[in-house]
Amino acid sequence: MWDRVVNGRVLRFHLAGLNHQNLLIADEETGSWWQQVTGECILGPLKGNHLRRISSDEVTLASWREERPESTIVRFDPRHLADYPPSDWEPRIAKLMGPRELIVGIELDGASAAYPLAKLREQSPRNEQVGRTPVLLIVGLDGNSVRSFVRPTLDGKPLEFYRRPGDESMIDSATGSAWNFAGKATAGPLAGRALEPVQNTKDYSFNWSRYHDN
Amino acid sequence: MKLLIALTILNVALILAPPVVALPPVNQTPAMLAAAHLAQTLSPFTSLALAALAAIHVWRRRTWRTMTLLAVALGCVVLSRVNLLERVFAPAMDVGTTAIGNFHDVRDTDMVIGVVIGGQSRAYPVRYLAYHHMLNDQLGSTALLPTY
Numbered sequence: 001m002w003d004r005v006v007n008g009r010v011l012r013f014h015l016a017g018l019n020h021q022n023l024l025i026a027d028e029e030t031g032s033w034w035q036q037v038t039g040e041c042i043l044g045p046l047k048g049n050h051l052r053r054i055s056s057d058e059v060t061l062a063s064w065r066e067e068r069p070e071s072t073i074v075r076f077d078p079r080h081l082a083d084y085p086p087s088d089w090e091p092r093i094a095k096l097m098g099p100r101e102l103i104v105g106i107e108l109d110g111a112s113a114a115y116p117l118a119k120l121r122e123q124s125p126r127n128e129q130v131g132r133t134p135v136l137l138i139v140g141l142d143g144n145s146v147r148s149f150v151r152p153t154l155d156g157k158p159l160e161f162y163r164r165p166g167d168e169s170m171i172d173s174a175t176g177s178a179w180n181f182a183g184k185a186t187a188g189p190l191a192g193r194a195l196e197p198v199q200n201t202k203d204y205s206f207n208w209s210r211y212h213d214n
Numbered sequence: 215m216k217l218l219i220a221l222t223i224l225n226v227a228l229i230l231a232p233p234v235v236a237l238p239p240v241n242q243t244p245a246m247l248a249a250a251h252l253a254q255t256l257s258p259f260t261s262l263a264l265a266a267l268a269a270i271h272v273w274r275r276r277t278w279r280t281m282t283l284l285a286v287a288l289g290c291v292v293l294s295r296v297n298l299l300e301r302v303f304a305p306a307m308d309v310g311t312t313a314i315g316n317f318h319d320v321r322d323t324d325m326v327i328g329v330v331i332g333g334q335s336r337a338y339p340v341r342y343l344a345y346h347h348m349l350n351d352q353l354g355s356t357a358l359l360p361t362y
Contacts, residue, residue: 001329004350004357012350013359015299016254017236019247023347023361024236026254033251036348036361042244043251054358056329062322064337065314071328071335072311074342074349076319080304084341087321144325 001056002039006049022207038211055199059145067182101205104137104146105212106130106198112212114205120146125161125170127151134158135198138170140181146202149183149195215279218264218271222283225264225290228257233298261290306346311336331356 004011009029016033017024023036032044039051057064064071076084086092094100103114111131117139120126124139134151138161151158160173169186170179177188183195235242235250268284314337320326326337332354343349343362351358 001327002359002361004359010357013348014297015303015305015347017232017247017250017299019236019242024247025348025361031251031255033247043248044255051359054329054331054356056327056360058325058327058340060323061314061317061320061326061337061339064326064328064335065322068328068330068335068337069315071314071337073314073317073326073337074339074351075310075312075317076339076342077307077310080345083304084345087324087341089341089344142323144323 001054002051003054004051006041006046006051037207053199055197057145057147057197058202059140059147060142063140063142063145063181103203103205103208104148105201105203105208106135106148107212108133108135108198112214114203114208114212114214116205117146117202125163127158127160130198133198136161136183136195137200138181145181146200147181147183148198148200150198152193152195215271218267218280218283221260221264221267222286222290225257225261225294226286228253228260229290229293236299257290257294261287261294265291304346306342306349309349309351327360327362329353329358329360331358 004013011027011029013025013027015023016026019035025034025036026032027034027046030045032041032046034041034051039053041047041049102117104117104120105114106112108130109132113128113130115126115137120137120139121143124137126137128135128137136149136151137146139146154174161170161179162173164171164178169181171177172179172190175189177185177190179185179195183197185191185193231253232250234240235246265284265287268280268287271280272284320339320341325340327340327343328335328337334354336353338349338360340362343360348359348361351360
């Protein structure tokens with residue numbers, strides 16, 4: 001998710017190419033080409049500029065609707081109804097192209113880390129560290145929605161989170177407060193506190209490693 | 215005449231280079247991408263020059279050959295101004311949004327990419343973004359570009 005404003009100017013983008021499964025996009029205003037995955041302008045008058053990333057969440061429709069009932073959502077174009085991929089399009093592609101490992105990737109303050117989704121599903125929440133930042137990863141009950149947050153420090157130690165059996169919520173090790181999937185403490189001494197979200201991206205392992213050391 | 219033919223071939227190459235280089239089977243090097251970008255930048259202008267040159271040839275001697283070359287030149291003028299990739303991969307157009315409570319285009323278990331900006335929330339079904347690849351959108355005062 002990118003901000004379309006560069007140097008104070010709103011740009012309008014079009015498809016320019018596909019480069020190793022990543023998009024190349026061109027802005028109408030200057031004809032410059034940008035890499036969709038990194039947001040970097042690689043050719044043209046705006047070469048060297050970077051698009052500003054906007055935080056986004058990849059979750060199920062049900063999750064988003066429950067948390068944001070006031071949200072709008074983009075509708076399918078009626079002219080293309082027959083063209084949109086079906087609900088099971090990802091497993092279908094896996095069958096076509098062979099198994100590809102899905103990871104959840106995080107970039108934070110110059111460091112990066114990738115976590116195989118399959119392993120995350122088995123063991124969630126996960127207390128990790130990305131570079132110097134303690135990070136929490138949690139998978140929703142649907143098995144596909146993944147959220148990540150900064151683990152706050154209490155009394156000099158980063159909080160650790162454990163699963164509460166049966167639901168999506170967690171308990172922290174220091175105070176025993178309960179936290180929900182949105183990263184908000186719902187009960188206990190820290191009730192009302194919200195964890196700071198960290199952007200994560202689902203990607204294929206082979207694609208992520210093309211652009212990251214970790 | 216030889217010059218006209220050579221320039222016609224050059225223009226067709228300039229038009230074809232970007233979409234060919236942009237297609238997945240081609241193993242792109244940075245040099246190829248730079249060349250494709252240059253071709254895309256130049257072709258709207260070179261094709262006009264070619265069309266003018268071809269028109270002069272037709273005016274001097276109207277033959278099947280000169281007429282054909284003019285037709286190809288005019289074709290180049292048009293194609294250099296058309297996004298060929300968007301003919302193949304449909305861009306998101308006339309984007310319609312609705313309240314999420316009224317939305318039933320995808321299943322509850324299908325994924326969406328959600329964003330909250332300045333108190334406003336919007337979601338983009340992944341199935342929608344996977345097809346259109348990207349979308350020039352506006353949420354409140356923020357111009358944003360969801361991609362997948």
